[in-house]
Amino acid sequence: MMEQKKRIYLDYAASTPMDERVIQIMLPYFAQIFGNSSSVHFGGQAAEAAIEQARKTIAGLINADPEEIIFTSGGTESDNLAIKGVAFARRRDKGCNHLLISPVEHPAVLQSARQLSEVFGFEIEYLPVDSFGRVDPSEVAVRLRPDTALVSVIYGNNEIGTINDIASIGNLCRAKGIPFHTDAVQAAAHLPIDVVRESIDLLSIGSHKFYGPKGVGVLYVRKGIHILPMITGGAHENNLRAGTHNTPYIVGLAEAFRLTQTELAQRSACMTLIRDMLIKGVLEKVSGAHLTGHPSERLPNHASFVFEGVDGNTLLMMLDVAGFACSSGSACKSGTPKPSEVLLAIGLSPGLALGSLRVTLGVDTSEEDIQSFLGVLPSLVEKCRSLC
Amino acid sequence: MNSLPLVAVAMSGGVDSSVAAALLLEQGYPLVGLMLRLWSEPGCEDNNRCCTPDAVAQARQVAAILGIPFYVIDSRDVFYSRIVGMFLEGHRVGITPNPCLACNQFIRWGFLLEYAKAMGASYLATGHYARLQKTSDGKIELLRGIDLEKDQSYVLSRLNQEQLSQTFLPLGNLEKKQVRAYASNIRLPVAERKDSQDLCFLGGANYRDFLKRHAPDLLQPGPILSSQGERLGTHEGLAFFTIGQRRGLGISSGKPLFVLEKDVSRNALIVGGGEELGRKELIAGQMNWISGMAPGKVFRGQVKIRYKARSVNATIFLIDHQKTRIKFDVALRDITPGQVAVIYNEDMVIGSGIIETSREAYI
Numbered sequence: 001m002m003e004q005k006k007r008i009y010l011d012y013a014a015s016t017p018m019d020e021r022v023i024q025i026m027l028p029y030f031a032q033i034f035g036n037s038s039s040v041h042f043g044g045q046a047a048e049a050a051i052e053q054a055r056k057t058i059a060g061l062i063n064a065d066p067e068e069i070i071f072t073s074g075g076t077e078s079d080n081l082a083i084k085g086v087a088f089a090r091r092r093d094k095g096c097n098h099l100l101i102s103p104v105e106h107p108a109v110l111q112s113a114r115q116l117s118e119v120f121g122f123e124i125e126y127l128p129v130d131s132f133g134r135v136d137p138s139e140v141a142v143r144l145r146p147d148t149a150l151v152s153v154i155y156g157n158n159e160i161g162t163i164n165d166i167a168s169i170g171n172l173c174r175a176k177g178i179p180f181h182t183d184a185v186q187a188a189a190h191l192p193i194d195v196v197r198e199s200i201d202l203l204s205i206g207s208h209k210f211y212g213p214k215g216v217g218v219l220y221v222r223k224g225i226h227i228l229p230m231i232t233g234g235a236h237e238n239n240l241r242a243g244t245h246n247t248p249y250i251v252g253l254a255e256a257f258r259l260t261q262t263e264l265a266q267r268s269a270c271m272t273l274i275r276d277m278l279i280k281g282v283l284e285k286v287s288g289a290h291l292t293g294h295p296s297e298r299l300p301n302h303a304s305f306v307f308e309g310v311d312g313n314t315l316l317m318m319l320d321v322a323g324f325a326c327s328s329g330s331a332c333k334s335g336t337p338k339p340s341e342v343l344l345a346i347g348l349s350p351g352l353a354l355g356s357l358r359v360t361l362g363v364d365t366s367e368e369d370i371q372s373f374l375g376v377l378p379s380l381v382e383k384c385r386s387l388c
Numbered sequence: 389m390n391s392l393p394l395v396a397v398a399m400s401g402g403v404d405s406s407v408a409a410a411l412l413l414e415q416g417y418p419l420v421g422l423m424l425r426l427w428s429e430p431g432c433e434d435n436n437r438c439c440t441p442d443a444v445a446q447a448r449q450v451a452a453i454l455g456i457p458f459y460v461i462d463s464r465d466v467f468y469s470r471i472v473g474m475f476l477e478g479h480r481v482g483i484t485p486n487p488c489l490a491c492n493q494f495i496r497w498g499f500l501l502e503y504a505k506a507m508g509a510s511y512l513a514t515g516h517y518a519r520l521q522k523t524s525d526g527k528i529e530l531l532r533g534i535d536l537e538k539d540q541s542y543v544l545s546r547l548n549q550e551q552l553s554q555t556f557l558p559l560g561n562l563e564k565k566q567v568r569a570y571a572s573n574i575r576l577p578v579a580e581r582k583d584s585q586d587l588c589f590l591g592g593a594n595y596r597d598f599l600k601r602h603a604p605d606l607l608q609p610g611p612i613l614s615s616q617g618e619r620l621g622t623h624e625g626l627a628f629f630t631i632g633q634r635r636g637l638g639i640s641s642g643k644p645l646f647v648l649e650k651d652v653s654r655n656a657l658i659v660g661g662g663e664e665l666g667r668k669e670l671i672a673g674q675m676n677w678i679s680g681m682a683p684g685k686v687f688r689g690q691v692k693i694r695y696k697a698r699s700v701n702a703t704i705f706l707i708d709h710q711k712t713r714i715k716f717d718v719a720l721r722d723i724t725p726g727q728v729a730v731i732y733n734e735d736m737v738i739g740s741g742i743i744e745t746s747r748e749a750y751i
Contacts, residue, residue, distance in 0.1 A: 311462070314503075318506065320457060321394070321420055336425060
């Protein structure tokens with residue numbers, strides 16, 4: 001087998017290891033409390049009770065009501081259900097055909113909107129973003145139309161870490177009665193969320209970004225917002241998302257989210273320090289390096305860069321061989337990289353966009369990890385340049 | 389603590405490179421698996437024999453079974469400019485280049501080796517059936533694989549000492565059936581692509597159609613002449629014919645006619661009967677001597693003029709370090725300019741050169 005050197009994981013925005021406390025709380029729901037939550041019998045009731053408790057926990061953490069929480073298979077499904085569910089309902093009810101989204105959305109939002117446009121004839125309008133990937137709320141205000149079906153703006157950007165002014169955009173949409181969705185899959189792991197204060201109508205969460213299990217997520221849908229279900233069947237989730245509940249995962253999601261949100265302040269403070277040390281170190285030690293995304297209005301665990309004259313995938317492979325797991329905006333395992341749409345949208349050239357690197361921290365990341373990362377990165381960047 | 393150097397294994401997903409990796413792992417080497425994403429004609433990406441999505445998935449699965457990291461490396465640009473470019477250029481000057489040998493020389497043991505070294509690897513390993521042997525004075529000898537049926541020393545004959553000294557060929561001492569047995573023993577998938585003579589980047593297309601699409605300037609009609617200079621017909625372009633070709637000449641004659649020669653200066657295709665086809669001599673240039681130098685001014689050896697051809701006894705006359713005249717004991721029917729002539733001394737590769745011309749022996 002391969003030499004077992006210490007591997008340092010710096011890709012927490014892609015996924016996180018599960019919290020041991022979460023694993024423990026899930027275990028009884030695999031083989032003991034395994035009943036179908038829809039069943040009449042006592043075993044079903046026990047599962048149902050656990051799910052409803054999870055729903056309450058999550059609702060409480062984002063200032064929502066439990067009946068506004070829909071369990072899904074993850075962030076991508078939540079985004080799909082929000083975008084398509086609202087678009088189809090608003091077309092049916094009000095004849096709305098206009099989708100207003102940012103160009104720096106996660107593909108789960110972007111491709112859902114594109115399918116609505118290409119197959120179902122909706123009109124997509126892209127909001128302008130600044131060079132940090134931020135949406136100016138006033139740009140939303142001037143684009144809202146009576147036939148706007150939905151506005152969707154990402155909360156914390158997965159590729160470049162930038163945080164949007166969600167409350168201001170939410171307020172504007174609320175004033176016009178237009179449903180506002182935000183993809184908070186990254187943000188929910190790091191920021192306090194209050195759907196009332198921020199006037200959010202729909203919000204997507206995925207559990208494996210905050211040390212919970214993969215394959216489970218939440219869509220918050222404010223009371224009064226109509227959506228068409230995308231998965232039809234039984235009467236689960238208020239008739240909005242059919243399919244037998246994945247009880248252990250739902251329980252795990254709730255516990256992971258509770259732990260994350262209660263430990264948020266201390267986690268963030270610690271990660272922000274290490275992140276800023278990392279950003280400073282990279283910009284100082286590596287020539288031709290640029291930070292992507294906003295320098296301060298960014299997720300506390302998120303650092304992202306582009307390097308001149310570097311192929312990002314090559315750099316990722318070299319970092320991996322050197323023992324560091326990172327990511328890039330053009331992540332590609334097939335050997336045919338394309339520049340990231342997000343990086344193009346913030347005005348980078350395609351060549352520069354191919355030289356991207358994303359380094360995301362987690363609760364286990366130490367200062368020493370970052371020091372040793374900074375120890376190898378400059379020479380690896382130079383090696384990449386020598387291959388170009 | 390592992391003190392052995394990191395080895396990069398070129399993986400195809402096939403049984404040979406998979407077993408090569410497994411054998412090195414067994415010897416304790418830390419490994420990374422690499423696969424080149426080569427250039428394909430747009431729209432034919434899925435048919436590129438060397439790196440189809442299936443092959444990538446298979447290699448990825450093997451790497452997972454072995455527990456080694458695996459990466460696909462984008463080499464489309466360098467492959468297109470060096471290999472496809474050379475293929476088109478060669479046809480422009482009337483020769484039939486061998487892209488596979490050039491790919492080994494410039495891409496696998498060029499681009500990929502440099503890439504592997506930048507990653508921290510000290511060696512490149514492949515699943516070729518050929519052997520490397522170190523002499524007492526530190527030179528590396530290239531030998532045929534033990535399994536003569538599978539021997540692939542021909543395709544490695546353009547490599548130099550520097551390249552060979554950074555190469556591992558773990559299968560050279562094995563027979564194919566041993567490799568298969570080893571694979572099934574350790575539960576590696578033993579699937580294999582069909583051995584194809586087609587070039588990977590043609591993606592299943594006919595090479596003549598490929599040339600028409602990518603080098604339409606090669607459509608240069610000219611005369612078809614008999615060896616006596618009699619005009620027999622018209623050809624659509626010399627590049628679309630190969631030496632020894634019989635079909636597709638578009639002329640009717642009492643006896644079967646074969647392409648004898650391509651006369652680039654007159655843009656003429658010279659044809660004749662089968663009895664005119666044999667040539668006993670060739671001139672080869674761009675000689676690559678495996679040891680770094682030729683063994684003598686005149687020496688005997690066995691020469692292969694194609695990958696799948698038999699070795700034929702011949703006398704090799706050194707014209708200079710870069711050029712040889714090779715005189716075969718018997719006439720050969722399909723000596724093709726642009727292809728590679730590889731000189732052996734029994735099992736050992738002495739050197740190789742690009743065939744420039746063939747002619748009747750006059751000595």
